[in-house]
Amino acid sequence: MTDQGIVNSDLGTLGFPRTPVTTTARGPWLEHWLETCRDLSVLRATHPMMDAVIDEVDGRMIRVGGHWLADFASCNYLGFDLDREIIEAIPAYLDAWGTHPSWSRLLGSPVLYEDIEDRLTALLGSEDSLVLPTITHIHMSVIPLLAASGTIFLDSRAHKTVYDGCQVARARGAAVRRFRFEDPAHLDELLGAEADPTRLVCMDGVNSMTGNAPDLPAFAEVARRHGALLYVDDAHGFGVIGERTSDESSPYGMRGNSVIRHAGETYDGIVLVGGFSKAYSSLLAFIACPTEVKQLLKVAAAPYLYSGPSPVASLATVLSGFDVNERRGDALRADLYALTARVLDALRRLDVETPNRSGLPIIEIPLRDHTQIDAVGRFLFERGIYVTLAAYPLVPRDEVGFRVQLTAANTVEEVDRLILALEDLVDRGELRSARVAAGALESAA
Ligand SMILES: Cc1ncc(COP(=O)(O)O)c(C=O)c1O
Known part of the structure; x- marks a missing residue:
């Protein structure tokens, strides 16, 4: 499936198609979607x-x-997914932990999670990080928390899951405004005209359709100047692009530590979301954020409290993936x-x-x-x-x-x-x- 989901501009404010309602035996909503x-x-x-x-x-x-x-x-x-070293590392973890710890993370978190978060935080160079099963879980739970009843500024070509997270936030009282894709000047204009002091900017890192990264320093500058928190989904950049060095092996940069490091940016005023389900071939996702935010998410983000965890094989794949990433x-x-x-x-x-x-x-x-x-x-x-x-x-x-x-x-x-x-x-x-x-x-x- 294509990543941006159903074209957002074709949808009304509630996410339903704009075409007029016609009542049929099937019911109007089903008829719209069909x-x-x-x-x-x-x-x-x-x-x-x-x-x-x-x-x-x-x-x-x-x-x-x-x-x-x-x-x-x-x-x-x-x-x-095909790397022998990673495949062969998994059985030992299954022997030690079984196939699946069925506690939600708040109930019981195998130490594997702590190991992953420590290694991930070091790789990204962020203050802290929290892992949850998928990026979709993170958007749905974290965007509404960060936006509260403030205003979200949403990239008009952001991934469907970011858009859906914003819809949940809207249902809980946030306002959503959209800025033009790849247009920090438009974001600047919208933020400048906004009186609401709680501002969250949501956008993609490497775009899942164009394959291009945004001008992150420009967006970060605008967000910081207007006191907005910048929330970036870099599902496709994590593992692929990373910090720039004079001896890098390719223009992708080194270590695959994502778009913030690739752009030479800091995490000041930026929350980074990424996942292991692409470059790392595993079912797990993360949010890189200040420790204070992580502690809040541990009591307020529904997937930490209620969702089933990632299977042990996924956690093992990530840990072994870190080893392979370091060496190869x-x-x-x-x-x-x-x-x-x-x-x-x-x-x-x-x-x-x-x-x-x-x-x-x-x-x-x-x-x-x-x-x-x-x-x-x-x-x-x-x-x-x-x-x-x-x-x-x-x-x-x-x-x-x-x-x-x-x-x-x-x-x-x-x-x-x-x-x-x-x-x-x-x-x-x-x-x-x-x-x-x-x-x-x-x-x-
Ligand atoms: C930009 C982006 N964000 C989020 C997702 C969803 O990730 P997950 O499967 O971890 O929910 C995808 C998957 O295609 C994606 O491309």
């Missing part, structure tokens, strides 16, 4: 690359029925960068438009004609390429296309197979010209 999601629903029911059952994996090759495909839809950026992470990031550059170089040579300006391993490729999404997806599937389809209403119609994600476990052969398929899509006229797009931008400016 209509809004019709394109996606047809794709889901008929397309081999939607809601697919994966029968087998072999490295980054996957089998769907009788088809073996190179997988470019995985977010396992560092390839930890920068080499894996260098491999990832090289594979990504191979695809981006091909797109430049082929004059194909992509919003990716960063060189990060998320490459969105919009279609020339959004109605071709079904056919293009089938073509890629037949060519043995598995990608994420970005269909309407997951993205606006003019952004319908597909997203390619690279991981360190992909091979050069798989990438070359992808490039051959892209060349054929260009020959068929399915993709957009980067030159035409740049020209259109210039004349609009």
Whole structure:
């Protein structure tokens, strides 16, 4: 599924579609959703690359029925899901702890959590950190707490789960205003016009669709100047980008310690949220925050009090992942960068438009004609390429296309197979010209 969820601008203030209510035998709400999601629903029911059952994996090759495909839809950026060292470390943890401690964290927290938080805090260089099962749990519980009955300034292209966290906050009395994507000046304007003293700015780090990181120093400066707390979801940056050094192994920087360190920023006035479910291939997420906030969350954030915990294998994967990250992470990031550059170089040579300006391993490729999404997806599937389809209403119609994600476990052969398929899509006229797009931008400016 595409990460930004159902296009937020198509939804009314309560998150329901804006189309007028028609009463049918099915009931108006169901009818609304069926209509809004019709394109996606047809794709889901008929397309081999939607809601697919994966029968087998072999490295980054996957089998769907009788088809073996190179997988470019995985977010396992560092390839930890397939790393023998990590896989082999897990049984010892299961022997020691069983498969699953079923206490909520407040009831009983295996010391593994303390180990993870200590190592994570040291890696990030934050004051403290708290781990909870998923980023979704964190957004739903932490955003409403931080916003209280104040005002949230929400990035208009923030991830659907951030948006949903803001909706929960709104239901509990917060106001929500939206600022334009990648536009710190607009945020500045909105904050300047706001009388409410409690201000929370919510935005993505590395964007899950464009693959670009925001101008974090600019947003942090605006937020600090207006006394707002900046809340950043860097699900896709954590593990991939990190602190810059003169001897870095790639432009991704070192250690994979996320967008704040990559941008050379401090945690002053910034709360960072990230997860292990992408680069670290595990079910766990974190919030990096001051100790005072962590102590508050331990009594006020519902998932800490009530949710079932992550399985022991997930905690073990994270701990072992830290070891691998320390010793081999920068080499894996260098491999990832090289594979990504191979695809981006091909797109430049082929004059194909992509919003990716960063060189990060998320490459969105919009279609020339959004109605071709079904056919293009089938073509890629037949060519043995598995990608994420970005269909309407997951993205606006003019952004319908597909997203390619690279991981360190992909091979050069798989990438070359992808490039051959892209060349054929260009020959068929399915993709957009980067030159035409740049020209259109210039004349609009
Ligand atoms: C930016 C972003 N935030 C949050 C999430 C959800 O993460 P989790 O599965 O940990 O809830 C995702 C997953 O796709 C994401 O891309």
